[in-house]
Amino acid sequence: MTEVPTNVIQRVLSGLGRFSLMVAEVLRSLTTQRLSGRDLVDQLHFIGVKSQMVVLVTGAFTGMVLCAQTYFQFHKVKMDTATLAVVSVSMCGELGPVLTALMVAGRVGASMAAQLGTMRVTEQIDALRTLATHPIDYLVVPRVVATMIAVPLLTAESIAVGILAAYLVGVHLLQIDPGYSLVNMQRFTDHRDVLMGFIKSFIFGGIIATTGCYKGIHCGQGAEGVGHATTEAVVYASIAILISNFFLTLLLTRLLALI
Amino acid sequence: MIKVRQLRKRFGDQQVLDGVDLTIEKGESLVIIGRSGGGKSVLLKHIVGLTPPDSGQVLVDGQDIAHLNERALLAVRRKFGMLFQSAALFDSLTVEENIAFVLSRERNHTPEEISRRVAEALEMVEMPGVQKKKPAELSGGMRKRVGLARAIIYRPEVVFYDEPTTGLDPVVSDSIDKLIVRVCERLKVTTVVITHDMRSMQAVGRRVAMLHHGRIYTSGTPVELMASADPVVSRFVRGISDEKEHTF
Structure with missing residues (x-):
């Protein structure tokens, strides 16, 4: 009976150890090796450009539903013109970064784990090593850097589209006064909300890429191993994003209050 | 040794x-x-x-x-150069990019030199003219030949x-x-x-x-x-x- 928990703890600890070693190797590679511009651009295209549709749809409909829900509540207490302010603050600090990161984790994190996992089971990663190339330099670093650049940009896009969609719904569908709404939105949304979203999305990008790459590089044998790696990459990245979001909100709120 | x-x-x-x-x-x-x-x-x-x-x-x-x-x-x-049992070619790259992999990453070779050496390596393994193909388009024997060309292009010992x-x-x-x-x-x-x-x-x-x-x-x-x-x-x-x- 005691063996099972011990094995689970051992597995979790050894997994965390391997993950930490991989992250340390990524940092070492970033400081000592030259990053290939072509590899970075390829990854930016895959992560950034090809995620456009997913991120735009997510941002737009999140903004729209948030606007409608907020309006229905605020209308009861005659606070209609505060609706867009709530949408704006929520989209910048919480919903924009978190929902964008979750969507990118589903699309990009899974893809990274599947690509690298397949390379592992078909000995392509061993082949890389025999060709005097460190898999971290060639496979992981471009993906991590590209994701940490792309996710903040996608988040900015998602926030902008979400607020625009909320404005259209609020003003044209729900008949909220546009002038007061815009004034309130600007009054209650400041640069700290935007900065918080930017910092969070940067960290979430790192979580998505390192989790996806780690699961791919350390995946089990065969199609089953690749399948597990892909699923775990998405699940673990999503959980890590949601948990870290809570702590980041607490930490960043205090830190940004000093600015 | x-x-x-x-x-x-x-x-x-x-x-x-x-x-x-x-x-x-x-x-x-x-x-x-x-x-x-x-x-x-x-x-x-x-x-x-x-x-x-x-x-x-x-x-x-x-x-x-x-x-x-x-x-x-x-x-x-x-x-060392190594030919794997499955050839282990990088399936996202063309034959030329596979063979030139090491030379391209060394950054001290001109594109003309790399092309010439890829052609020489393919000549040695009797596979001329397949530079632009993807590994998925090759048969098992062809993949092994390309894998060998990739392993020998940088003159291992x-x-x-x-x-x-x-x-x-x-x-x-x-x-x-x-x-x-x-x-x-x-x-x-x-x-x-x-x-x-x-x-x-x-x-x-x-x-x-x-x-x-x-x-x-x-x-x-x-x-x-x-x-x-x-x-x-x-x-x-x-x-x-x-x-x-x-x-x-």
């Missing part, structure tokens, strides 16, 4: 390598034979530093590589072949054997071939070492092994199963 001393490796309950001692001399053509699942590929992965041993040494030009970290191993592996004829028909297998001999003679490289194909062993080996129960059981010329009266060797080279022993 390469010395393996008392190499041991265990996976779970299975002792795969149990004190392997082996010396590979510069310029020789060595074939390592043994039963499927007997640890031949594991031994090869230890020699090129892809797998760390539980104990023992792998000396490459006097340097023990068994416990070097991955970055230190990269420099050692520059001396030792070329390792992991079961180069497995999964190929006899005619293609024979052509791969002849290719291995030709590459060995033209580039003057040390050649190490892992196989359980006796025709291949006789075609490419100048010396043969047999791995059995995790150790080098015997070694000699292909002729000596084929004529051996030792029951273990004799049964293996003639392909005769022992009813008392599980053969799967």
Whole structure:
């Protein structure tokens, strides 16, 4: 009976150890090796450009539903013109970064784990090593850097589209006064909300890429191993994003209050 | 050039390598034979530093590589070229990009030089004109030839072949054997071939070492092994199963 928990703890600890070693190797590679511009651009295209549709749809409909829900509540207490302010603050600090990161984790994190996992089971990663190339330099670093650049940009896009969609719904569908709404939105949304979203999305990008790459590089044998790696990459990245979001909100709120 | 001393490796309950001692001399053509699942590929992965041993040494030009970290191993592996059993071509790259992989990353070669050397390597493996194809468009034998071109383009000192004829028909297998001999003679490289194909062993080996129960059981010329009266060797080279022993 005691063996099972011990094995689970051992597995979790050894997994965390391997993950930490991989992250340390990524940092070492970033400081000592030259990053290939072509590899970075390829990854930016895959992560950034090809995620456009997913991120735009997510941002737009999140903004729209948030606007409608907020309006229905605020209308009861005659606070209609505060609706867009709530949408704006929520989209910048919480919903924009978190929902964008979750969507990118589903699309990009899974893809990274599947690509690298397949390379592992078909000995392509061993082949890389025999060709005097460190898999971290060639496979992981471009993906991590590209994701940490792309996710903040996608988040900015998602926030902008979400607020625009909320404005259209609020003003044209729900008949909220546009002038007061815009004034309130600007009054209650400041640069700290935007900065918080930017910092969070940067960290979430790192979580998505390192989790996806780690699961791919350390995946089990065969199609089953690749399948597990892909699923775990998405699940673990999503959980890590949601948990870290809570702590980041607490930490960043205090830190940004000093600015 | 390469010395393996008392190499041991265990996976779970299975002792795969149990004190392997082996010396590979510069310029020789060595074939390592043994039963499927007997640890031949594991031994090869230890020699090129892809797998760390539980104990023992792998000396490459006097340097023990068994416990070097991955970055230190990269420099050692520059001396090696390896053809994998599945060829292990990068499926997202074209044939040309696969073969030019190492040269492209060195950044001190012009595109013209890289193109010329890729064409030369493809010429050597008798596959001219396939530069723009993707690995998925190639047959098993063609993939192995491209894999070999990728392994030799940077002029390694030792070329390792992991079961180069497995999964190929006899005619293609024979052509791969002849290719291995030709590459060995033209580039003057040390050649190490892992196989359980006796025709291949006789075609490419100048010396043969047999791995059995995790150790080098015997070694000699292909002729000596084929004529051996030792029951273990004799049964293996003639392909005769022992009813008392599980053969799967």
